[in-house]
């Protein structure tokens with residue numbers, strides 16, 4: 001077999017798919033297409049109800065014109081429920097980390113710099129009760145479909161993962177030192193670099209501590225994707241640092 005030819009055609013196919021994907025993206029979401037050009041970071045969003053977030057005022061503006069202060073709700077099996085504004089979150093000690101991002105649909109982005117609250121910081125803040133073993137994260141904005149009746153994006157992580165500094169989990173408020181771009185999850189998203197990116201939920205407004213596991217939106221919508229989704233070893237360039 002001619003290995004050179006095989007390589008070329010594989011690259012040709014990849015180039016074709018990239019160009020096709022980018023053309024569709026440019027037509028559907030010009031801003032997202034531009035972001036892809038400048039930093040090679042695609043956007044993948046299943047919400048069809050989108051909002052604006054202004055980091056200076058902490059206000060959300062919905063498509064119907066409704067405005068409200070963004071708040072992160074922390075509840076479920078915790079010592080005491082909390083309700084935190086964006087300003088309160090950014091006033092806390094911030095952690096930063098650089099990691100690669102791997103989507104299950106095939107693309108990866110290297111060396112993204114996130115800032116926010118680390119997994120252990122989130123646990124210290126929330127003070128989960130001893131029977132809590134998972135955190136269910138909820139996102140703002142209605143999704144285009146409602147798999148298993150879920151009308152918004154949800155993800156679930158074991159508290160053991162959050163507690164493990166090696167897993168480099170972060171509730172991110174910034175990307176490249178600036179407030180998160182709208183398409184990449186403003187005002188707050190999770191980054192779990194050792195899991196496939198569908199675990200890294202965007203637009204987070206609620207952390208619900210729970211005794212039991214729950215399948216996330218992506219898993220409910222596409223049951224071939226498991227709830228537990230480690231990045232395959234061959235895609236890990238190196239560990240997050």
Ligand SMILES: Nc1nc2c(c(=O)[nH]1)N[C@H]1C(S)=C(S)[C@@H](COP(=O)(O)O)O[C@H]1N2
Pocket residue numbers: 041042043044045046047102103104139153183184185197198199200201202203218
């Ligand atoms: N709320 C929400 N979070 C989400 C998604 C989404 O559609 N909505 N998509 C997931 C998937 S499949 C991927 S690949 C990443 C995409 O993040 P990005 O748009 O910042 O690249 O976010 C994940 N988190």
Ligand SMILES: [Mo]
Pocket residue numbers: 044103104105197198
């Ligand atoms: Mo993804």
